[in-house]
Amino acid sequence: MNFLTNTLLFKRIAILVSLIIVSLILWNTYMFFQKFKNEERVKMEILGIAQKELANADLNSDITLQDKIITTNKSIPLILVDGEGNIDSFQNLDPVKSLNANYVKEQLELMKTENAPIEISYKGKNKQYIYYRNSDLLNRLTYYPIALILILFLFLSVIYLFYNSNKVAETNKLWTGMAKETAHQIGTPLSSLLGWIAILKMEKIDDKYIEEIEKDVTRLNTIANRFSKIGSKPELKEENIVAITKQAFDYLESRSSKQITFYFTTSDKEILTNLNTELFGWVIENLIKNAIDAMQREGSLNLRIENTPKKVKITVSDTGKGIPKKLYKQIFKPGFTTKKRGWGLGLSLSKRIVEDYHKGKIAVQRSEISKGTTFEIVLDKVSF
Known part of the structure; x- marks a missing residue:
């Protein structure tokens, strides 16, 4: 109980700390962005003043400073327009794209949406406006x-x-x-x-x-041996999978309801695979028991063994209640069960035995609600 409480507390603290960190990052970035944006505004205003003084200067005036202020702007794109909105000049736009007048106009419209223009008047008469957009560095800061x-x-x-x-x-x-x-x-x-x-x-x-x-007693001994092998690497031996499967099939058939019809079909009487007989028998029993439970002790169960060139396939089909497609993978997770009385371990153990120990595959081949389910096991055959 303490472990669960501590785990929940740890999760809540982790979420809270994460939210605080994210909030601080966003706030700090926003403040830095605004400060940088204001600095760029000041630069443009200084450039506007320099542009105004440059235009109002006479032939004897020293315009070195004004010229330097204008020419040293290498990062902020700007467009200078007259009082009627016609473009006079621009700075720091793409040199190739700016050859196209439409591109320059598009940039002007973008600048109008980003920043308020800076007004320049020449001796109180002719007016010009500097439009500019955020520098590339400022745009990168948004990311x-x-x-x-x-x-x-x-x-x-x-x-x-x-x-x-x-x-x-x-x-x-x-x-x-x-x-x-x-x-x-x-x-x-x-x-x-x-x-x-x-x-x-x-x-x-x-x-x-x-x-x-x-x-x-033999059955109890087999169960004890199965449990003792959990958690350790089992020994695999070359075995006839048909005989091992038939043994588990017959054991449950003799102890099941007579209202269930059992069918066992195989393409060959002997198919050799590397098996741990006790653990693999456990898998077959789990699948058959699940099928019996799904049919509520009345229906038809068909176990089929198919021999292919490199693989052996075992299918266990029933006429039970079926499994929704969204649960095909969940049913193999530990603790998941649809039974009123169950631990949800049978299929998870079966998956571990087949895939981890025997390097095979187990999955729901097909299922239809109220019509039945088919599980499929695929294992490698012994190669000669």
């Missing part, structure tokens, strides 16, 4: 906060992925520990049951009862 926000987002994403991977690792360790502990706990009553079977044989109990008990 500065976007870049910082992207960097911040990337940084937070890395933190989230790191945190999430740690959480997944902790969850995997927890389930692995529980699985191994379950296998350990099952071992004690199993040993006792074997002893009781030996006593029953000595008491001359009917052999058919003893055989059934032995089957269930």
Whole structure:
């Protein structure tokens, strides 16, 4: 409980800090932008004064300073127009594009939208106006906060992925520990049951009862072995996948409702693949149990094994309630279940066994609501 509370608190603090940082970045950039914009306005006003003095100067006046102010403007594009709106001259526009009069007019319209013009009057009579737009440097600054926000987002994403991977690792360790502990706990009553079977044989109990008990004890031993292998790399051996699949199929068929019709079809009686028989049998049992639950103990179940040149395909089809397409991938996530009583581990374990341990693929091949679902497993065959 404390862990969950601390996690939630950490997330809230992280979100709050992120919002504060983003707000500060935007505010700081806005203030800097405005300051820079005001400085450019002052430069244009000084240039306007220089332009005015230059126009009003006589032949004996020293115009060195005014000329320098005008010529040293290398960054701010401007257009000088007369009182009637005709373009007299321009500065810092694209030298090639400015050969086109329409381009210069377009730039003038843009400048009118960006900044108020600076008026120049010559001896109180003829007036001219300086229109200008923001410098390229100032325009680049508008992208500065976007870049910082992207960097911040990337940084937070890395933190989230790191945190999430740690959480997944902790969850995997927890389930692995529980699985191994379950296998350990099952071992004690199993040993006792074997002893009781030996006593029953000595008491001359009917052999058919003893055989059934032995089957269930063998089953418990198989379950214990499966749990003990979770979290460790299983040993794969060359096995006949048809026989292993048929064994799991027959076990559940004999213990299922008689209102379900079971079909087992295969293109070959022997197909060799590298398998861990106990874990792969677990996958087949999970798929068949899910199919039985989906049909609510009444319907038709078809397991088919298909032999292709390089792969072996196993499909398990049912006539159950079906799965919505949007849930095709979610059903393999740990903890996801549509059952009232379920942990949501069967399909996630099956995916891990097939894809991580056997390097195969498992997926929903097709599904239709109220008509049924087909799961498909694809594994590599043993190459010769």
